[in-house]
Amino acid sequence: MSLGVSNPKIDDQINHLFSEILVAQHEFMKTRGPDPEKSKFVSEKLAEYEKIRGRGFFYPLLATGRGHGPFTELFDGSVKFDLINSIGVNLLGHSHPIFIKSCLEAATMDTLMTGNLHLYEDPIELSKSIVSHVSKSRLKHFWFAGSGSFANDNAIKMIWQKSEGRTRILAAQKCFAGRSIATQDITHNLDYKKGMPTLLEVDHFPISESENLKDQISETISNLEATYSDQHCAITMELVQGEGGFNVYPRDLYKAVFDWAKGKKLFIWIDEIQSFGRTGELFAFQKLELDEYPDVVTVGKALQSCGTLFSSELNPKPGLIAGTFQGSLSSIKAGRKILKYLSMGNFFGAGGRVEEIRNKFEDKMNKLIKTSDGFFSSTSGIGLMFAFQIKDGNKDDTAKFIKKLFENGIICFSCGKNPYKIRFLLPLCLNEEHIDEIFQILNKTASEFNGN
Ligand SMILES: Cc1ncc(COP(=O)(O)O)c(C=O)c1O
Known part of the structure; x- marks a missing residue:
């Protein structure tokens, strides 16, 4: 524990506040419907914000800051299952003791943010800890970034500096790497970059969907060969494609792709911004036993901090990577505790x-799929990344179903494109009772959707 000011009175009050907040948050332990009076307040507030922001929202979702475990309370009076974790951030669930403790500890410090010049102990300890968790790989260093996209931008700069003028990047089709000026060119979905010039030379290769692994590997390698030129410096991959539809491929396919890439002297960059902590190991590359391959790995979201892990070979020259902030002290403290937890x-x-x-x-x-007469189908993902399809996966029905789920008590989102899927990022705190209730809501929502 790294406190700023500390004395028996402060320590005692922190402990007292910690349990008071935890107990008060425990009130929010089950779903509840909205109150129509309060719903009006939410529509007004969101309309007000829409005017300033310039664009509306997918959901009428305004959180009160109260919630516990998988449950979050909204200003319309409802309490819902949060099965998207703020697109990946709240893996541990709401009002987790780690979150409360980290904020209270950070309140004893003299500033809110830590930076690369005015350094504190927490970023050092978090960096040491994350590097110690990848000891089987060649990743030896960690640099903080303000967002996942910026962690990816830093990865690109580190790669370019060691690539002697080769700048082209290979990326899998359907991948998502963020929305910064650099990463928007890696992100494969053209809907996200309308009107944008192409500034980064990225070549997207298809991963074969063949059911026969041997064919899948050889077709994917042929696709890579057809795309590759001697101007390429790196290949980037999400081992579990997030936005792209929770697509995950067999270990042997990744191994073949990475062996091929090493043969071409390409740097291997794995984006774990969404997959970190979710696949059944800390990193997806560990789950898939691919530790020997990555030269650079980016993290974010569930760690509460973002950053780039990289090998000694990619260690940049002074001046290339910098920036004011490493992050907020509360979130870096939380990151340290999350790694340990x-x-x-x-x-x-x-x-x-x-x-x-x-x-x-x-x-x-699977039981639901069997009895749903084609309404539910095809699950995908790994670990706590769980996606499924309704009907033929068309955009309108999928969005309509997601909104109905919201009304019935589940917050989730979509992923993929043709077919569109329903994306759940499951929090770690789910128990069997929660899971039973989630499936009751899915069943009920499907019946309502079908007009029964
Ligand atoms: C795989 C992946 N990479 C990069 C990003 C971008 O991260 P951020 O939104 O923090 O910039 C995301 C965000 O969804 C992501 O899922």
């Missing part, structure tokens, strides 16, 4: 909680 708790590996939650979801969804 995830690695010491029984979450990962065979029989870990991630596997248990996944199996339970798969079982229940």
